[in-house]
Amino acid sequence: MSLTEILNTRYSVRAFKPEPVDQTLLEDIFAAAQRAPSNCNVQPWQTFVVSGAKKDELKKILVGTVMKQQQPAPDFNWKVAYEGIHRERQFGSAAALYNAMGIARDDKMKRNMAMLRNWAFFDAPHVAFFTMDTYLDIMGAVDIGIYAQTLTLLLKEKGIDSCMQGALGQFPQPVHEFLGLPEGRGILFGMSFGYADDNADANKCRTDRAQLADAVTFVS
Secondary structure, eight states, X not given: OOHHHHHHHOOOOOOBOSOOOOHHHHHHHHHHHTTOOOGGGOOOOEEEEEEHHHHHHHHHHHHHHHHTTOOOOOSSOOOOOOOHHHHHHHHHHHHHHHHXXXXXXXXXXXXXXXXXXXXXXXXXXXXXXXXXXXXXXXXXXXXXXXXXXXXXXXXXXXXXXXXXXGGGGTSOHHHHHHHTOOTTEEEEEEEEEEOXXXXXXXXXXXXXXOOHHHHOOOOO
């Protein structure tokens, strides 16, 4: 597929087949992602890919943590309250997903259960956690965003689907302990990935994009 075709066909997958991705293929993809650009070539990303029994163990820990209904305690600032058109798009995205899944707006229990699937990694065979030194702040976050975009496109080129998840940065402490992260390292966000379950209702969800004129201004 061309890059344009990948961009036009990729979407956030929220239900996966259990089949794992071949380890050699994974290593090739993550090695290729090392070519992602970064400010002054600092390459701040420290990525952890968790699979197999370890992934299942971590899933149980995270689901248990979230079900205690504790307040999120992210390593970085996730307190943005969307306003205006950004809030409209946020609500539109949620509405598209829940409509695809047949969940009514007032069915709080089913919505909460659907949300909980974030920390079960949507049953994906693999999950990646994107970490960096906390002192890098917004500059490091920009670089990791570029890296993660590069990675998800490389995955899709090989027929591997993914879902970027800010939710995986909301309860970082159990992951810190599980992965043995050093002091001063933070979890920015995560990504579940594998092969999409095309029969799942959640994977019938699609979102639109703003028109070019609403997003780009050409000055000459």
